[in-house]
Amino acid sequence: MHVPDGFFDAPTSIATGLIAAGAVGFSLQRANREIRETGPALAGLTAAFVFAVQMVNFPVGAGTSGHLLGGALAAALVGPWTAVLVMSTVLLVQGLLFADGGLTALGTNITLMGVVTVIVGYFVTRALLKALPKRVGSVVPATTVGALISVPVAALCFTGLYVIGGAVDIPLGKLATAMVGWHILVGLGEAVITAAVLSAVVATRPDLVYAARHLQADLVLVDADGNTSTVSPDKPIAAKPAGRSFGVGVAATLLVAGVVSLFASAHPDGLEFVGAKLGFESAAKDSAVAGSPLADYGVSGIGNSQVSGALAGIIGVLVTIAVGLAIAKIASLRSSARAEQTDLMQS
Amino acid sequence: MSGPSIHVERLVFAYPDGRQALYGVDFTIQRGERVALLGPNGAGKTTLVLHLNGILGSVAGGSGSGRIQIGGSDLHREHLPEVRRKVGLVFQDPDDQLFMPTVRDDVAFGPANLGLRGSELEDRVQEALVQVGMQDHADIAPHHLSYGQRRRVAVATVLAMRPEVLVLDEPSSNLDPASRRELADILSGLDVTLLMITHDLPYALQLCERSLLMDAGRIVADGETRDLLGDAELMAAHRLELPYGFDPLSVPGPER
Amino acid sequence: MSGPSIHVERLVFAYPDGRQALYGVDFTIQRGERVALLGPNGAGKTTLVLHLNGILGSVAGGSGSGRIQIGGSDLHREHLPEVRRKVGLVFQDPDDQLFMPTVRDDVAFGPANLGLRGSELEDRVQEALVQVGMQDHADIAPHHLSYGQRRRVAVATVLAMRPEVLVLDEPSSNLDPASRRELADILSGLDVTLLMITHDLPYALQLCERSLLMDAGRIVADGETRDLLGDAELMAAHRLELPYGFDPLSVPGPER
Amino acid sequence: MSGSAGDGLLVVVDSRIHRLPAQVKIVALFVFVLAVVSTPAGVFWAFALYAVLLAACVALAKLPVATVMRRLAVETPFLVFALVLPFVATGPQIDVLGVSVSESGILGSWNVLAKGTLGVVAAIVLSASTAPRELLAGLERLRLPSTLVAILSFMIRYLSVVSDDLHRMRIARESRGYAGGRAGHLKAVAGGVGALFVRSFERGERVHLAMQSRGYTGRMPQLATSGAARNQWLEGLTISLLAVLIAVTARVASL
Ligand SMILES: Nc1ncnc2c1ncn2[C@@H]1O[C@H](COP(=O)(O)OP(=O)(O)OP(=O)(O)O)[C@@H](O)[C@H]1O
Ligand SMILES: Nc1ncnc2c1ncn2[C@@H]1O[C@H](COP(=O)(O)OP(=O)(O)OP(=O)(O)O)[C@@H](O)[C@H]1O
């Protein structure tokens, strides 16, 4: 599902960039708590593992490649906030080192594969855990279903994004059928791997599964005099789903992004508007091929929206980076200094 | 540093999967002592020594109880970096210990963390490599060495930190006989507190005047190595046997 | 199977990073022989035995030349699965050997690949676990065992395959003394061709009538173990030393 | 055991580009890709110039052409996508060799192909001239949040642990008569993936502890590369600035 450069138009890239930046910034702030519990090592391993599994990459029709995503698994292992960071890290490395997924499409990729799959996977897992028996083992079926559902949902989001801002006009029906149909298959594969990994972890290191920490059985210890005592394995502070604040954060970024993309879809020439605002309207005035279907699409198109579209693309990336860094800065100023020294190092 | 080098009291520990490995361990090692830790496979020896610098146990967030003092002060989360500077630990598996791209970097890692730089750092690294006879392999990746060579580098990484307390988990296994003797010479020349796990009983007798015998997560005997090895009944009860034809009384034992 | 169990001729090998480890190795081991492979750290012993079932070397796509015959027939890429069935290899590092989620699965993996199923498979697994004394740990994850326990399981995984040729890379290291003796008893009770790398010279003397001495990628001596260990000059030249107070003539040696 | 992924994709030679600080290279990569992406697909000469610039980079970094070509394989999915585009896209159709294809599709195809390839090659130059550790230090210098840097550094270290363990498992399997492929072994493989996760995690955990017991406090001792000097920035950004120049010219020319 890695989206290459030039696949979506500029406003969509900006919008998804904003969602991604918001989600990453917010997760950074929240993740300190999870990382305090699991340690950066588990997050790093999960990232490496997801990365390794994602390397198995095969081409699919209608323009994307299919492979395992790993969002639901990551969420179950390290919790939703850290999982967003884990997936973002993986995508950043893929974009930087392997050119897998365009650098200008990083925001889109993080949104689809890093945010949507994690949220869907985690919330399905949590919901099912409520219904299933209160045992650590229940996390396996719960997350398996979460993984199964998260993939087609991400594919659906992709299709939705395409309707709003696809760079080249492909019939929607064809695209939606191909994407969702294929990704149900991918989801099955994802479910199998997720189940295999989680059941191994639950069997040998139940303490590593974030989603099941509150379900862990007490340990029985025998002391020097032969007396037994039970100790509860470190009860997590944040085992309840990251409820309201998570919702607020997601809603806020969705709102910002939504406004931008609505604006973009309602005004096919909205890019020109951005250009005009920045004083480039004269450059955009002459329309060589006005009326061509391509005129409506930004970055990759030819014609009147060229300059503005490209500028918007550049601005989009810069804004993405700036917003991400700013949010991250605030977040890390607030908590990382403290958390880093006392928690990261000693976990 | 005041007080005994290592003091352990009522130490209990269970691994996260629920298996209890320590069932109340007590012992004290005074400054400058050389002690062997003996016991059958699975007795809990490795588990115990991993507690001594806070890698396992309640300070590391694990489940367990009891008390550990290093140099007279309790092991606390805040003191861990300091304690780890004092207590040098050689792991049983050299692959766990070596992680840098070259042997030189790996040996330099500890001293660099202690703040050494430049030629001082280089000298320290060189000295440690010469001690274990690996100076010709300084620029090789550790995972490209033979197993015994890796073990020697693992020992060097800890020697380079000049710890006050040296804890070694089967340092002589997989070493060729000459390296084994050379290591014994190095160890007996160091002015440190030494705790060494080994299954090589003559080696223990040669290096350590005192031994702790561990089984099933408890210390079951504590005394002079020679006495312990001479107690046939005790030995048989805990799967210890002297090699064929070896008489503990025939060996001079450590000179102090 | 006709011809010698193992025949190696002019074997040369370099690792992918360019370091040459074998410089022309020649030897032949007849069916039923028990041979010890001795030599200092980094001599190339592990590299050599990894050739014997095609894990390293030109059949595995590596760079090297020479000829290896197992049971009289040349080692070829097409025969590898068959050769690996005949030649059981216990790795120096048990972590290289164990990969399944539980001890039982790990021991069952080999025999299952040989086509065993059902109760026959179970019996085979149980028998191998009992041989190394790990029957009580069958349902544990191998990486949750102590190092010595892992080594014992590693030996069991290969015993369960009942290979015709058994190659062991330092099987006794990290074992407690009783397990070491028990392993010796098992090995001397098997009707197989045995090639064992070890740094424990008395152990070699006890188990193997013949020894190969390797250094710097070459076989430098080949003869009766007792003679080799008695040759002080040869020993000293290749970093081999007998333990303090050990006299090779005092030990009865293997009974055949 | 055999070579680990510790050095990642680094091609070990000494060159001007290898010696540049990682942060300079990362910024240069970003600027270059932005310039490429913002170039209108129709200005073909601009892409030719970009290709020349990149070829110069590859030569400067002394990278074997064969290696670069091999790593281009990452692009295959894009390639398939690009080839399919002209047939599925709507809009005005034109006839090419008797087949009716979409005009916008052809341009879109060229767009993805050209920009994608240039982006991939640029990223290959970065990854082949920068060790993962340096890259990390560079990102740290560029003020990537420390939590992300921590995850990233563990990820890079674990990648070699995972691949080493994968390699060990493969050898262990084969040496015990595993022939592979048969359905009966599916369970073994699935079980293997789970065991691999726990096993690599625990090995990584022990390595982490070993690092801590030698005084590690979250920062590799020699890792913190010094800041880049102004002339290093200039040197590193030259090619990217040229690309920007081309992009601007292409814009103006296509108006
Ligand atoms: N990571 C782990 N998780 C769960 N149990 C473990 C783990 N490591 C060890 N154990 C168990 O704890 C007990 C003690 O193991 P430990 O490694 O301390 O033994 P040891 O005395 O060092 O043995 P050896 O001489 O074989 O190295 C054993 O029963 C072992 O199975
Ligand atoms: N993966 C590798 N890549 C490159 N060189 C290697 C590799 N493994 C081993 N070597 C080198 O090959 C030589 C022989 O190594 P080998 O492991 O065969 O020694 P050994 O005789 O088994 O030693 P030990 O007794 O320490 O196990 C050594 O010099 C070693 O540094």
Ligand SMILES: [Mg+2]
């Ligand atoms: Mg141990």
Ligand SMILES: [Mg+2]
């Ligand atoms: Mg070896």
